[in-house]
Amino acid sequence: xxxxxxxxxxxxxxxxxxxGLERLIKSVGLNITTFASGEEFLxxxxxxxxxxxxxxxxxxxxxxxxxxxxxxxxxICLPIIFITGYGxxxxxVKAMKNGAVDFLQKPFNDQEIISAINKAIDKSxxxxxxxxxxxxxxxxxxxxTPREYEMLRWVITGMLNKQIAFELNIxxxxxxxxxxxxxxxxxxxxxxxxxxxxxxxxxxxAEK
Amino acid sequence: xxxxxxxxxxxxxxxxxxxGLERLIKSVGLNITTFASGEEFLxxxxxxxxxxxxxxxxxxxxxxxxxxxxxxxxxICLPIIFITGYGxxxxxVKAMKNGAVDFLQKPFNDQEIISAINKAIDKSxxxxxxxxxxxxxxxxxxxxTPREYEMLRWVITGMLNKQIAFELNIxxxxxxxxxxxxxxxxxxxxxxxxxxxxxxxxxxxAEK
DNA sequence: CTGTTTATTGAACTAAAGTACAATTTACAC
DNA sequence: GTGTAAATTGTACTTTAGTTCAATAAACAG
Numbered sequence: 001x002x003x004x005x006x007x008x009x010x011x012x013x014x015x016x017x018x019x020g021l022e023r024l025i026k027s028v029g030l031n032i033t034t035f036a037s038g039e040e041f042l043x044x045x046x047x048x049x050x051x052x053x054x055x056x057x058x059x060x061x062x063x064x065x066x067x068x069x070x071x072x073x074x075x076i077c078l079p080i081i082f083i084t085g086y087g088x089x090x091x092x093v094k095a096m097k098n099g100a101v102d103f104l105q106k107p108f109n110d111q112e113i114i115s116a117i118n119k120a121i122d123k124s125x126x127x128x129x130x131x132x133x134x135x136x137x138x139x140x141x142x143x144x145t146p147r148e149y150e151m152l153r154w155v156i157t158g159m160l161n162k163q164i165a166f167e168l169n170i171x172x173x174x175x176x177x178x179x180x181x182x183x184x185x186x187x188x189x190x191x192x193x194x195x196x197x198x199x200x201x202x203x204x205x206a207e208k
Numbered sequence: 209x210x211x212x213x214x215x216x217x218x219x220x221x222x223x224x225x226x227x228g229l230e231r232l233i234k235s236v237g238l239n240i241t242t243f244a245s246g247e248e249f250l251x252x253x254x255x256x257x258x259x260x261x262x263x264x265x266x267x268x269x270x271x272x273x274x275x276x277x278x279x280x281x282x283x284i285c286l287p288i289i290f291i292t293g294y295g296x297x298x299x300x301v302k303a304m305k306n307g308a309v310d311f312l313q314k315p316f317n318d319q320e321i322i323s324a325i326n327k328a329i330d331k332s333x334x335x336x337x338x339x340x341x342x343x344x345x346x347x348x349x350x351x352x353t354p355r356e357y358e359m360l361r362w363v364i365t366g367m368l369n370k371q372i373a374f375e376l377n378i379x380x381x382x383x384x385x386x387x388x389x390x391x392x393x394x395x396x397x398x399x400x401x402x403x404x405x406x407x408x409x410x411x412x413x414a415e416k
Numbered sequence: 417c418t419g420t421t422t423a424t425t426g427a428a429c430t431a432a433a434g435t436a437c438a439a440t441t442t443a444c445a446c
Numbered sequence: 447g448t449g450t451a452a453a454t455t456g457t458a459c460t461t462t463a464g465t466t467c468a469a470t471a472a473a474c475a476g
Contacts, residue, residue: 084297092297093311096304103301145452158400161433174454176434183434191433192366195403353422369463382424384464391464399463 006121007031007048011041011064012056012083017106021054024110030117038062042070047078049128052101052120054113057084057091065091068098077127079120083108137197140186148185151178153206155191156198167208214329215239215256219249219272220264220291225314229262232318233325246270250278255286257336260309260328262321265292265299273299276306285335287328291316345405348394356393359386361414363399364406375416 008025010032012018018034025032031048035041038059053071057064068080082095082103092103101123102116144152154164154175161179165172188194216233218240220226226242233240239256243249246267261279265272276288290303290311300311309331310324352360362372362383369387373380396402 087297089292089295089297089300089311089313092300093304096301097310102305103297105297147453156400158398160431170453171455172432173456177454180434190366191399192364192403195400196407199404199407355423368461378423379425380462381426385424388464 004048004050005029005031006124007033007051008054008117009033009035009041009044009047009051009078010054011035011038011059011067012054013037013059014056017056017083021113024113025117028114030121038064038067041067047076050121050124052079052081052117052124054081054083054117057082057087057095065095068095068100072098077124077131079123079127081113081116081120083113134201137201141201141203143185144182148178148182150206151175152182152186152194152198153203155179155182156195156203157205212256212258213237213239214332215241215259216262216325217249217252217255217259217286218242218262219244219246219267219275220262221245221267222264225264225291229321232321236322238325238329246272246275249275255284258329258332260287260289260325260332262289262291262325265290265295265303273303273306276303276308280306285332285339287331287335289321289324289328291321342409345409349409349411351393352390356386356390358414359383360390360394360402360406361411363387363390364403364411365413 008021008030010018010021010025012021012034013036015036018036022032022034033044035044039061041053042062055064055067059067062070064082064084068082071078071080079101080095080099081101082092083106084091084103085106087103087105095103101120104112104116141149151164154167157164159167161175162172165175168175183189183194186194186197188197216229216238218226218229218233220229220242221244223244226244230240230242241252243252247269249261250270263272263275267275270278272290272292276290279286279288287309288303288307289309290300291314292299292311293314295311295313303311309328312320312324349357359372362375365372367375369383370380373383376383391397391402394402394405396405
C-alpha cells in the first residue's frame with residue numbers, strides 16, 4: 001500500500017484519556033489503537049508503519065519509562081510521546097535523553113499533542129525508510145562470502161588492485177576476480193556506489 | 209597544545225553557586241570561568257576548546273533559555289548543562305529539545321554534575337573534531353572554480369567520464385582535465401577518498 | 417592593450433580496471 | 447567418492463582513467 005494512514009498507539013490507564021484522545025486523533029484522520037497497560041501493549045506485538053506511541057508515565061504494573069527502556073532494549077524504534085499528570089523534571093529529562101519525541105503534562109491542548117504526533121510520525125517515516133534501505137543492503141551483504149567481505153573492505157580503502165594484492169599476498173588477477181563478484185552481488189556498477197552503500201551500513205575500510 | 213585542560217563556563221547570578229561549583233570543578237582538574245549574567249558571558253566571546261557551559265535557567269536580564277537560543281542562532285556549538293532552582297517540566301523539555309546535554313535541579317550532588325560535565329566535554333571534543341575536519345575540507349573546496357565544483361558533483365555520481373561529457377555537451381578530454389585538477393586541489397588520489405570527503409560536507413551528486 | 421585565469425580541446429601515451437575465455441586446488445556435504 | 451562452492455590464478459583482450467606534451471578562446475583586471 002502506498003502512504004498508509006499513520007497509526008497512533010496509546011497506552012493510558014484512564015479511560016477518559018483514551019476516549020478523549022481517540023476522538024481527537026480520529027478527527028485528524030489518523031488511526032488509533034488504545035491499551036490500558038504496558039503489558040497489554042507488549043502483547044499486541046504488531047506495530048504498523050508509520051506509527052508512534054503515546055505513553056502515560058504512571059501506569060499500574062509496567063511503568064511508561066520501563067516500557068520505553070524495554071522497547072529500546074528490543075530495538076523497536078517507535079517514536080514516543082510521554083504524557084503525565086504527576087511528573088517531575090528528572091523524569092522528563094530522563095525520557096528526553098532516552099530519545100522521547102516530547103513530554104507533555106496533562107492537561108495539554110489539542111494543538112500541543114497533534115503537533116507532537118506529527119513530529120513523531122515524521123520521525124517514524126524517516127526511521128522506516130532508513131531501516132528499509134539498511135535491510136536491502138544487508139541482504140546483499142549476506143550473500144558475500146567471508147573472503148569477499150574482507151575484500152570489500154579492502155576495495156573501499158581506495159587502494160589500487162595491485163596494492164591490495166600485495167597486502168594480501170595474492171595476485172592482482174585474484175583481486176579483480178573478487179572485485180567483479182562483489183560488484184555483481186552488491187548490484188552496483190561503480191566504486192562510488194559501493195562506497196556510498198557501505199558508508200550507510202557502517203562498513204569500515206580495511207587497515208594494514 | 210595537545211589535549212588542553214577542558215574549560216567549564218558557568219553562568220549563575222548566585223555567588224554561592226559560583227563559588228561552590230568553582231571549588232568542585234577545580235577539584236577534578238578542570239578550568240572554570242564564571243559569569244554572573246548572560247550578557248557578561250556574551251561579552252567574553254572567547255571560547256576555549258574543549259569546553260561546556262553550565263547555565264542557570266533563571267537569570268536577571270537575558271534568561272538561560274534565551275542565551276541558549278542565541279548561541280544556536282549564532283552557530284556556537286557549546287554543549288550546555290542547565291541548572292535550576294525553580295524549573296518546570298515544559299522548560300526542561302524545551303531545553304532538551306534544543307539540544308541541552310542535561311537539565312539538573314538544585315540542589316544536585318557532585319556526582320550528577322560531574323557526570324554531566326564529562327558527557328558535555330566529550331561532546332565538545334567530538335564537535336570540535338568534526339568542525340576541524342569540516343574546515344579543512346572547506347578550505348580545499350574553496351579553491352575550486354565554480355565549474356570545477358559542478359564537475360565534482362558530476363564525478364561523485366559514479367558516472368563514466370564519457371557519460372558526464374555527454375550530459376554537459378563537452379568532450380571526454382575536458383572532463384578528464386577537470387577531474388585531474390579536482391583531485392589535486394582536493395588532495396586525494398582516489399575517487400573513493402573524494403566520495404568520502406564530499407559525503408562529510410553534504411555535497412550531493414549532480415542530477416540529470 | 418596586456419597578462420592571467422578559466423574552460424575547452426587534441427594527440428599520443430601509460431596505467432589501471434574490467435571481461436572472456438578458462439584451469440587448479442581445497443574444503444565440505446551427501 | 448562425487449559433486450559443489452570457494453579461492454586462486456593464467457592469458458589475452460577491451461575499456462576506462464589518467465598523464466604529457468601541447469593549443470585556443472573568452473572573460474577580466476590593471
